[in-house]
Amino acid sequence: MDPGFVPQAGVSEEQEAMIPPLPKTVQVRRCGYCMVKQPMRARHCRVCQHCVRRFDHHCPWIENCVGEKNHPLFVAYLAVQLVVLLWALHIAWSGLYFEGSWKWLKHNIFLLLSFVLMAIFTVVAVLLLASHLYLVSCNTTTWEFMSRHRISYLRHCETENPFDQGLVRNLWRFFCTCHLVAWEKMYFQEDSDPV
Structure with a gap:
């Protein structure tokens, strides 16, 4: 599934008009690999050879990037995997029978x-699902959490997380909306317009 690849043609004039001008401390990056203008929170994946919107990570288990379009499905995938593993644990445990001697080990190894x-x-x-739910509740990505000191728009930001809108709004935006977000607007909204 498309994780939210940045189109090779770049951003249209209409989309660019929606993005407010950036201050000099935040530089809009041009990808050195794709040569496209990256929107905020995008990153180039060297495995997929594409820039991905709201890049979280490249997952080797699904052989795809996790980004803005497929991150909710990835969290659902982790939840389903957990349910299947718990069910399998229950089945395996119910198949074990214990005796007083060590013979049971030979039959149940x-x-x-x-x-x-x-x-x-x-x-x-459990750890993967819990960590992703925590990051979703804060409206941050794995990449932003792990590399905050290297990301220009976070390094120069006064607040801890400029995209955090509170637990309920973060979860609603993540699980219940299916459109792409102009992260630049949210980033600068806090500076100009207190909500």
């Missing part, structure tokens, strides 16, 4: 090993 492996994957899925 493969089931026990699969249970341990699924338990490890379940812990990983």
Whole structure:
């Protein structure tokens, strides 16, 4: 699925008119690989060879970038994976039968090993889902969270996160809206217009 690739043709004049002028401390980047003008929160993925809007990360498990268009589906994918793993853990646990002697280990070794492996994957899925839900609730991305000191629009920003609009609005915007956002407007709204 398209994660929100920035079109190679760049931004149209109409879309560019919607974007407010940027102050000198924030420079609009031109991608050194695609040579397109990147909107705010976009980043070039070297694996996909495209710039992605609201880039979160490149996921090797789905062999795609996670960006503005497919991030809600990625979170749903993590939730489904967690439910399937919990169900598999339940099935594996119910198949184990314990006896007083060590004979039960001989009969259940493969089931026990699969249970341990699924338990490890379940812990990983829980941690991934929890971290993404936390980032979504703050309206930030994995890339922004990990590389804040290298991103010009965050490095020079006075607030911790200029895109955070509160828990409810962040979750609503993430899960219930399906249009692309002009992040530049949200970034500069706080400076000019207190909400």
